Amino acid sequence: MAKQTSSQTVGPYFAYGLTPGELTGINYVGFTGNCLASPETQGEHIVIHGHVIDGEGAPVNDAMLEIWQANAAGRYRHSEDERDDVALDETFHGFGRTGTDRNGQYRFDTIKPGPVPGRGNVLQAPHVILCVFARGMLSHAYTRMYFSDEADPNESDPVLNSVEDVRRPTLIAERSRSGGQTVYWFDIHLQGDRETVFFDV
Amino acid sequence: MVDPVPYNTRDWDVHPAYDYGPYASTRLRAPKQPLVKIDHTLSEVTGPSFGPDSAPELEADLTRNARINGEPLGERIIVTGRVLDEDGRAVPNAMIEIWQANSCGRYIHEIDQHDAPLDPNFTGAGRTLTDDDGRYTFLTIRPGAYPWGNHYNAWRPAHIHFSLFGPGFAARLVTQMYFPGDPLQPIDPIFNGAPSREAMAALVSDFSIDITQPEWALGFTWDIVLRGRNATPMENQ
Numbered sequence: 001m002a003k004q005t006s007s008q009t010v011g012p013y014f015a016y017g018l019t020p021g022e023l024t025g026i027n028y029v030g031f032t033g034n035c036l037a038s039p040e041t042q043g044e045h046i047v048i049h050g051h052v053i054d055g056e057g058a059p060v061n062d063a064m065l066e067i068w069q070a071n072a073a074g075r076y077r078h079s080e081d082e083r084d085d086v087a088l089d090e091t092f093h094g095f096g097r098t099g100t101d102r103n104g105q106y107r108f109d110t111i112k113p114g115p116v117p118g119r120g121n122v123l124q125a126p127h128v129i130l131c132v133f134a135r136g137m138l139s140h141a142y143t144r145m146y147f148s149d150e151a152d153p154n155e156s157d158p159v160l161n162s163v164e165d166v167r168r169p170t171l172i173a174e175r176s177r178s179g180g181q182t183v184y185w186f187d188i189h190l191q192g193d194r195e196t197v198f199f200d201v
Numbered sequence: 202m203v204d205p206v207p208y209n210t211r212d213w214d215v216h217p218a219y220d221y222g223p224y225a226s227t228r229l230r231a232p233k234q235p236l237v238k239i240d241h242t243l244s245e246v247t248g249p250s251f252g253p254d255s256a257p258e259l260e261a262d263l264t265r266n267a268r269i270n271g272e273p274l275g276e277r278i279i280v281t282g283r284v285l286d287e288d289g290r291a292v293p294n295a296m297i298e299i300w301q302a303n304s305c306g307r308y309i310h311e312i313d314q315h316d317a318p319l320d321p322n323f324t325g326a327g328r329t330l331t332d333d334d335g336r337y338t339f340l341t342i343r344p345g346a347y348p349w350g351n352h353y354n355a356w357r358p359a360h361i362h363f364s365l366f367g368p369g370f371a372a373r374l375v376t377q378m379y380f381p382g383d384p385l386q387p388i389d390p391i392f393n394g395a396p397s398r399e400a401m402a403a404l405v406s407d408f409s410i411d412i413t414q415p416e417w418a419l420g421f422t423w424d425i426v427l428r429g430r431n432a433t434p435m436e437n438q
Contacts, residue, residue: 003214005427006376015310016309141219162237190232200211
């Protein structure tokens with residue numbers, strides 16, 4: 001069997017390659033930058049907002065984040081999600097990407113995903129898959145963002161339950177209202193007391 | 202629904218550990234807690250898929266896709282190869298995005314202040330989709346080495362950054378391709394972050410006289426291996 005090719009850091013200079021829309025306003029098809037939802041997209045429109053923070057509490061201003069999520073009905077736009085009884089939304093692809101700004105902040109405009117089945121058809125709590133890339137990270141790191149207003153589903157989510165109690169809050173985004181929008185705040189701590197749980201996916 | 206067939210595990214014999222002392226920036230950015238292992242669900246085996254519209258043909262030619270008033274300067278090169286899974290099967294329709302320094306070792310980026318000229322006709326960014334055989338081809342300019350602040354007199358060996366999307370988000374890969382015979386590789390902390398000689402060697406492209414086009418451009422080949430799966434759902438049913 002061939003060996004996987006090694007990961008290498010994304011480095012600090014990825015903007016023209018990976019987030020050109022932030023420089024030129026031109027997005028390639030399928031790369032919608034940090035805005036995943038259009039006004040027609042079904043579901044609750046939300047903002048995911050937060051910082052990426054290093055081991056000394058300093059903002060990481062050159063990270064690149066990617067998210068992947070189901071639509072409001074809980075369906076992924078992908079050939080392996082064959083559940084025809086759960087509708088696709090023509091206006092929603094579910095992939096977003098952004099660089100952090102000079103304050104280490106990021107923002108995604110999206111919709112709240114519906115629940116999707118996990119292994120053995122046990123329903124998972126609604127969640128967003130999040131991938132962190134940065135200078136100083138030779139390999140990318142996967143995490144998941146869950147929603148604070150889904151207390152009961154979170155309680156029974158198999159992935160959340162595989163995480164020790166004390167670290168579980170690092171995966172749950174806090175819901176609030178701000179400027180007429182529903183905002184979920186999700187800071188990503190690469191190290192420290194509140195280090196975000198990263199998964200060996 | 203039937204449980205999805207998981208991807209093979211991420212092979213930590215080839216992927217760099219987060220904490221790698223010689224690369225100074227890892228010190229405050231490497232997660233310290235052990236990763237929590239999870240079984241693959243639909244969330245991990247699915248991922249964004251892209252079509253031809255996501256990678257217009259011109260974007261595979263970095264010598265043309267940013268021209269303003271002439272040709273970019275430097276040595277024209279062809280970089281081609283195949284994207285495969287661990288079983289040697291072609292990965293078609295894989296989105297590849299690349300970015301690189303120009304021939305003088307300078308990136309177009311506001312924070313790259315290296316005292317070397319920018320090239321008005323070169324952004325160093327390109328993209329393409331692999332074909333049915335998993336093959337990709339870029340035409341570009343050979344990147345230069347450049348200094349960086351990791352330690353005294355630190356220089357990055359010439360490299361091209363590659364970002365790849367396989368069929369599922371679990372197969373995501375960001376890496377760098379290097380050039381054969383570069384004396385900076387043995388002393389580069391990023392290259393040496395790959396945990397074995399074999400893993401490092403696999404990041405280095407090969408010169409190919411067969412790919413080289415007479416009177417036009419040198420050719421380099423580089424294959425990339427993404428995580429595979431033991432079986433496809435079809436075979437499993």
